[in-house]
Amino acid sequence: MQKSLYLTSNGRLRRHENTLYFETEVEKRSIDIENVEQIHIFGEVDLNTKALNYISQYGIVLHFYNYYGFYAGSFLPRKKNVSGDVVVRQALHYLDREKRLFLAYCFVESAVYHMMRNLRERKEAEAFLIAIEDEWGKGRFNISNIAELMGLEGRIRNIYYQSFNQFLPEDFAMEKREKRPPTNPINALISFGNSLIYSHTLSQIYQTQLDPTISFLHEPSEKRFSLSLDISEIFKPLIVDTVIFKLLNNRQISLEHFDEDLNYCYLNQEGKKIFIKEFQSKLETTVRHRQLNRNVSYKGFIRLECYKLIKHFIGDQVYSPLKAWW
Amino acid sequence: MEDIQEFSEVKFQGIKINYLYICKRKLWLFSKNITFESTSDKVLLGKVLHEYSYPKENTKEVLIDNLVMIDILSDGSIREVKYSSKMKEADIMQVVYYLYYLKQKGIQKQGIINYPKEKRKEVLELTPEYKEKVKQALKEIEEITTKPIPPPAQKQKICKSCAYFEFCWG
Ligand code: SF4
Numbered sequence: 001m002q003k004s005l006y007l008t009s010n011g012r013l014r015r016h017e018n019t020l021y022f023e024t025e026v027e028k029r030s031i032d033i034e035n036v037e038q039i040h041i042f043g044e045v046d047l048n049t050k051a052l053n054y055i056s057q058y059g060i061v062l063h064f065y066n067y068y069g070f071y072a073g074s075f076l077p078r079k080k081n082v083s084g085d086v087v088v089r090q091a092l093h094y095l096d097r098e099k100r101l102f103l104a105y106c107f108v109e110s111a112v113y114h115m116m117r118n119l120r121e122r123k124e125a126e127a128f129l130i131a132i133e134d135e136w137g138k139g140r141f142n143i144s145n146i147a148e149l150m151g152l153e154g155r156i157r158n159i160y161y162q163s164f165n166q167f168l169p170e171d172f173a174m175e176k177r178e179k180r181p182p183t184n185p186i187n188a189l190i191s192f193g194n195s196l197i198y199s200h201t202l203s204q205i206y207q208t209q210l211d212p213t214i215s216f217l218h219e220p221s222e223k224r225f226s227l228s229l230d231i232s233e234i235f236k237p238l239i240v241d242t243v244i245f246k247l248l249n250n251r252q253i254s255l256e257h258f259d260e261d262l263n264y265c266y267l268n269q270e271g272k273k274i275f276i277k278e279f280q281s282k283l284e285t286t287v288r289h290r291q292l293n294r295n296v297s298y299k300g301f302i303r304l305e306c307y308k309l310i311k312h313f314i315g316d317q318v319y320s321p322l323k324a325w326w
Numbered sequence: 327m328e329d330i331q332e333f334s335e336v337k338f339q340g341i342k343i344n345y346l347y348i349c350k351r352k353l354w355l356f357s358k359n360i361t362f363e364s365t366s367d368k369v370l371l372g373k374v375l376h377e378y379s380y381p382k383e384n385t386k387e388v389l390i391d392n393l394v395m396i397d398i399l400s401d402g403s404i405r406e407v408k409y410s411s412k413m414k415e416a417d418i419m420q421v422v423y424y425l426y427y428l429k430q431k432g433i434q435k436q437g438i439i440n441y442p443k444e445k446r447k448e449v450l451e452l453t454p455e456y457k458e459k460v461k462q463a464l465k466e467i468e469e470i471t472t473k474p475i476p477p478p479a480q481k482q483k484i485c486k487s488c489a490y491f492e493f494c495w496g
Binding site: 080081082083084085086207208209289291292296300303304307308310311314315316 | 358359360361362363474475476478491492493495496
């Protein structure tokens with residue numbers, strides 16, 4: 001599998017002859033560039049165009065995060081896999097109201113399915129699961145536009161996040177989900193995890209012919225790579241939330257892993273490292289795929305979602321979003 | 327000559343002829359630039375074979391129409407190196423197409439397909455039958471690739487080692 005590299009310390013990315021190095025105050029290590037797919041930069045890292053040009057030769061995507069660990073932006077090298085055909089048809093699905101709503105619905109359906117999946121095994125959360133089923137069961141057939149769909153999704157997500165208080169350690173109680181800025185640990189964790197899944201999804205989209213700026217559930221104007229937001233909906237509960245549950249319930253992350261300043265609560269360097277490690281091992285975990293009869297990693301499932309969308313756009317196969325069956 | 331002037335990329339067209347015989351869906355997807363880099367060992371092995379089986383000194387690259395490089399051996403034949411002879415017809419047609427194209431340019435050559443792993447080679451001449459077959463193939467490619475949707479996936483043996491496997495079946 002092509003690797004994701006995470007740079008959490010400060011340093012410099014430097015090309016020397018045909019090797020890329022990451023140099024910090026304490027070490028200088030070479031990077032096996034042929035096997036790297038993406039580099040996530042959390043620390044303060046210097047790099048010059050010489051390094052950047054070298055990195056782009058290998059089609060490696062760079063993702064940058066700010067001091068608090070929240071996604072700041074990406075460097076995407078010039079793309080090799082461009083298909084005008086796919087992009088034109090992707091845009092047609094955005095422009096057609098019905099077609100757009102269909103895809104938007106698919107993303108929400110899968111997200112809700114995975115939220116319910118997360119609660120299903122937890123006795124403590126039973127009432128919340130029932131409330132979600134109820135809300136979804138009532139609402140799903142009465143949607144006539146994106147705004148209504150977003151509203152329904154928002155209501156479900158509220159119930160879902162409320163249920164966390166039932167099974168997560170008390171230190172991590174959540175009053176409500178707040179995005180910007182997160183002022184308590186659980187919100188900080190969710191935001192950090194969502195940043196990671198967003199950038200990883202973008203990396204997968206980048207490997208395909210999809211245009212990351214044309215989206216369906218989110219407005220293309222909302223964020224630069226809004227298709228990544230759309231697809232992330234599916235994987236937030238499936239990957240991010242399960243990582244959070246595991247880290248908190250196993251007490252691998254505790255309050256000492258957070259820092260606070262005036263506006264923010266955020267993971268400190270040690271906390272980020274622990275989170276990233278668990279997140280990465282989740283991405284690499286494999287599941288037997290029934291049609292492929294092969295093992296597919298969670299990261300691979302993100303890629304497969306992209307493939308399914310392409311097939312949908314070219315009129316090959318109607319999109320049916322992932323619903324984890326395992 | 328007319329059949330050929332519509333096509334600007336000889337090599338690209340050669341691959342399409344190859345795909346026509348392997349899988350028409352693959353041909354359609356490829357023609358729309360829907361391609362995936364395969365990291366599968368087979369493809370890698372193919373590349374390595376190509377690079378090491380025939381050291382460059384024996385070959386001369388010839389630029390056709392300022393567009394395409396075809397390796398021409400010193401004895402005046404063009405050749406392709408293939409990993410195995412499983413796709414025989416597809417490989418033959420690809421090389422025959424190059425011969426056909428060169429013929430239009432007034433260059434007469436022999437075609438050779440090498441199967442280094444099997445220590446075998448196949449020598450080809452552009453016979454009238456092959457000429458007809460190439461014309462037919464070009465027409466068929468045109469028909470398939472102008473269809474609005476791709477031919478549906480059909481499971482065959484080669485799917486397993488095809489770069490599109492996860493795309494088609496995932
Ligand atoms: S996986 Fe099979 S059906 Fe799909 S393109 Fe390859 S050979 Fe054709």
